[in-house]
Amino acid sequence: MTNTERRYAKSHEWVRVEGTIGYVGISDHAQHEVTDVVYAEVPKTGKTLKAGDEATTIESVKAAFSIYAPVSGTLVKANAELENDPALINKSPYDQGWMFAIEMSDPSELNALMTETQYQEFLKSPGAAGPH
Amino acid sequence: MSTTTDIQQSPLHDLHVLSGARLIDFHGWLLPVQYTSVIDEHQTVRKSAGLFDISHMGQLLVRGSNSFAFLQRLITGDVQRCLDKAVGVYGHLCLPSGGVIDDIFVYGGKSGQEFLVVVNSSTHEKDVAWFKQNKLEGCEVLDLEHRAALAIQGPKALEIIRETVPGIAELPRFAFQRISGDRPNDCYWGCRTGYTGEEGAEFFGPARTIATLWKQLLENGREAGLKPCGLGARDTLRLEMGYPLYGNDLSEERTSLEANMEWAIKWKKDDFIGRAALERQKAEGLKEQLFAFEILERGITRPGCHLFKDGTGGGLCTSGTFSPSLQKGIGLAYGPAAWNRPGATLEAEIHNKRVPAQVVTLPFYKK
Numbered sequence: 001m002t003n004t005e006r007r008y009a010k011s012h013e014w015v016r017v018e019g020t021i022g023y024v025g026i027s028d029h030a031q032h033e034v035t036d037v038v039y040a041e042v043p044k045t046g047k048t049l050k051a052g053d054e055a056t057t058i059e060s061v062k063a064a065f066s067i068y069a070p071v072s073g074t075l076v077k078a079n080a081e082l083e084n085d086p087a088l089i090n091k092s093p094y095d096q097g098w099m100f101a102i103e104m105s106d107p108s109e110l111n112a113l114m115t116e117t118q119y120q121e122f123l124k125s126p127g128a129a130g131p132h
Numbered sequence: 133m134s135t136t137t138d139i140q141q142s143p144l145h146d147l148h149v150l151s152g153a154r155l156i157d158f159h160g161w162l163l164p165v166q167y168t169s170v171i172d173e174h175q176t177v178r179k180s181a182g183l184f185d186i187s188h189m190g191q192l193l194v195r196g197s198n199s200f201a202f203l204q205r206l207i208t209g210d211v212q213r214c215l216d217k218a219v220g221v222y223g224h225l226c227l228p229s230g231g232v233i234d235d236i237f238v239y240g241g242k243s244g245q246e247f248l249v250v251v252n253s254s255t256h257e258k259d260v261a262w263f264k265q266n267k268l269e270g271c272e273v274l275d276l277e278h279r280a281a282l283a284i285q286g287p288k289a290l291e292i293i294r295e296t297v298p299g300i301a302e303l304p305r306f307a308f309q310r311i312s313g314d315r316p317n318d319c320y321w322g323c324r325t326g327y328t329g330e331e332g333a334e335f336f337g338p339a340r341t342i343a344t345l346w347k348q349l350l351e352n353g354r355e356a357g358l359k360p361c362g363l364g365a366r367d368t369l370r371l372e373m374g375y376p377l378y379g380n381d382l383s384e385e386r387t388s389l390e391a392n393m394e395w396a397i398k399w400k401k402d403d404f405i406g407r408a409a410l411e412r413q414k415a416e417g418l419k420e421q422l423f424a425f426e427i428l429e430r431g432i433t434r435p436g437c438h439l440f441k442d443g444t445g446g447g448l449c450t451s452g453t454f455s456p457s458l459q460k461g462i463g464l465a466y467g468p469a470a471w472n473r474p475g476a477t478l479e480a481e482i483h484n485k486r487v488p489a490q491v492v493t494l495p496f497y498k499k
Contacts, residue, residue: 035166036170039430057483061453
């Protein structure tokens, strides 16, 4: 897995790995479904999360959305830029709109996540509606 | 939940699909919630002009010699203003209890014999039944079909209208004019009303006529920055002005007085359905009332959020959103009438956390 390669959860988070750290954000599809993000909670670092645990929340004009950890580990970084410019999640979902980073406790969990091609296929399926 | 077979499409549906709109089921109508982004569309309306498909609104025609007396008995507003000034009149259709069946606009002229009544889509059928049930001899109620409607709103709206339809931009606010189309049945109504707090007009007419007008306005408004806008922006715009949304802020369980809309009740006119109950309630005083609040920290209240004062509950948010103009959470809520003092501090429960809020006066957005 190269460091630009993303893996995706069914709840539309992506994770990009740099060493043992996984950077997490939401997909372009998800930011489009969520609509304009107006608040993004910057999560506290240091907490331990299991894959599937709620890590943070974002809020759009439309509603609030939970963002889940796609892999287990310790939350070691959070993107403080989002506090002042939450719209980065819409404008740059894969780069400046990253939300937090996890020091992975079990990198093998990545194998259970979708590749880019699998995710694009998944989006065509009826069960792929946006985050709730 | 509506199935795909019974959902209604606007006559402008194909145009929305072509422009890439995201469509949602709104009370049984498939309508654009946004074309690009709610915030962009909101700012477009505040800074230049936006075009809204409002074909879901019900259009009734009330006509006949007794139409004036009939409508005057049904709504809290004073229909005499239609006869005197040829303007649209806002009012509530009330139950005998004073509870609100719907909030509507009545457009009619000096003859007093023909009125266009515009009702909400969520209450359309119920309203038609109420009109028919209370109908007087000498008037007829037609639930118009194959109709469409659009609203063009924003500081640039009037100049675009002026270039497209003669005679409407020059009218005073709330006035209207009937416009003859190319063919005898193409007649449509241009009304200087809206739901955003900006200048502009609403047009109600046959589907084909309104579809043509939609295209002409977009073409003529291109340089001024006119863009199609969805229901998402329509909601943030109306809430910034404090305009109520039926089903959220108005319902049969709440009276016009509880909705803090005494201005929509014209006490000087003759009897109307609900009057006795409203008079009684006014004399006795209100226990609860709708009030406006803003969130003082980060956070957005949504309908259903609870509000507290000095630790005691009793407030319930009925409309709440992020205000793109003010960059903060704003909302309307029902709560103890004593809470309704501008500056009073409250707490709003957002995601199980209490966030400070403050009672404010309407509109939220002041120019």
